[in-house]
Amino acid sequence: MAEITGPVRVRFAPSPTGYLHIGGVRTALFNWLFARHYGGQFILRLEDTDEKRFVQGAADDIMASLRWVGVDWDEGPDIGGPHAPYVQSERKDLGIYQRHAEQLVASGHAYKCFVNAEEEEAMRAAWAAKGERPERFRFRGPERDWSAEQVAEAEASGRPYTIRLKVPLDGATSFSDLIRGGDRITIHHADLYDLVLLKTSGMPTYHLAHLVDDHLMGITHVIRGEEWVPSAPYHILLYQAFGWELPIFAHVPNIMRQDGKGKLSKRKDDVSTNRFWERGYLPEAMFNYLALQGWSYDDKTEIMSREEIVERFTIDRVLASPARWNPEKLKDMNGIYIRSLSTAEIADRIVPYLVQAGMISESPRPEDLSYVLQLVPLIHERLEELQQAPELLAFFFQELPTYDPKLLIQKQMDAPRTLDMLRAVHAAFNTLETWTTAGLETELRTLVERFGVKPGQLFGAIRVAVSGRSVAPPLFETLAVLGRERCMARVADAAAALE
């Protein structure tokens, strides 16, 4: 493994064709961690060279997702930098790619190809017809061997053309990868085709654009998804054609779908980064989980702060084998992070959810906030996602929905005895001097003894009476916060339901 010395510059270059899914965030994260660990720079660049798939607003959405998990950039579309602009369509207007493509044509490494899409399709069909096996058609333009006059003539006629890389017919290209080990990957040129560098529209393809930009922007390490391994030889050929120094490659494995059938996809999986944000995943939990998708520190440590991960992240501990998306594990980790926050922090973070659920007003009053502060301890360690808060706290804000009175009757109890107990509870609530958690507990335990029942038989009935459900936060705390008035009313309602 080559030692990493000197300044490193890496980039994440998403295509604004939709939201960013967590697999994309993971790739960005590894780049970012690499940059931060080695004290280098992390650059964000927008690769919007696909005019057809462009989605308005996607770029802002992607940047918001990255910022949310804590991935920030030193240079980028919105903040600029020494190599601005960082948006490829804008760079195209500057003629950067055109110029470089022409340069390769001039040096004989590329050529203008006048074969249009329909003609290419026909050639492909002819190829398929004559071959016994449906072998892949490896396009080589006839213009490879044209004379300067022929090219000039075709150009003069105004026919549209693409610029293609003139890939050698034989030989092979080998390259090394930081994650897979040195000089392991070899691809024969016969398996390649003449890649389009510049489209008919004058827009560069990803292959040309990313490479020119990486070079111009001084990118030292290309850390990208493993789906790029097969096209890496083209990139190497391109670097060689330009006479540029190669960056160091590191192809990180994809994150596979939960069922293991393929890599995560926007269309088939609910993995939009925004969705996790909305559901109440803490960015620090997502950061931690994602860092562990393909990277590990040792045989036991999993919960680590951003700082610890930055300090410990090295590319040689990134696996070559793909990880599988495991929402259960993420949820567990989110719970750990939620529990590590203070009451005030949780209160701050659940207020928006309560507002959205209509439980408190858009601009919460101080008394709303102090009420929330009282409620947080009741659900804090039960939260796995912040969005669960409104559901868990509903009965503190709203009238009870109608519930099945049978729920009031606990194990080995019957309706008459339950009714007796509820009436006694009502009376006790009425006369209780100190309406506090401790006072309530003392009082109710006395009742348990008086009725000679198990604690659960009494407490369970009160829980249902007061919350409308059999699973709820701890009882005495709940009663304390709910207040005497509402508790008495609800117990009275419960008793009435049993009569």
Place this chain on the structure above:
RNA sequence: GCCCCCAUAGUCUAGCGGCCUAGGACGUCACCCUUUCAAGGUGAAGAUCGCGGGUUCGAAUCCCGCUGGGGGUACCA
């Protein structure tokens, strides 16, 4: 079809030739705590280290083959 990559329990992983009677985590199950649910604690089940050959005194670890999975095969990225 062709090309490339990958392969330790259901899942994420530790392991980089002897410390492995394969360690940790999620999930599952049991028990403890306990007013429910959680959280916490203890423990259990779960891996012939995909299969077959080598190399070696010795292989989960190195090599080859096979199988399986994934990726690529666009004027998409």
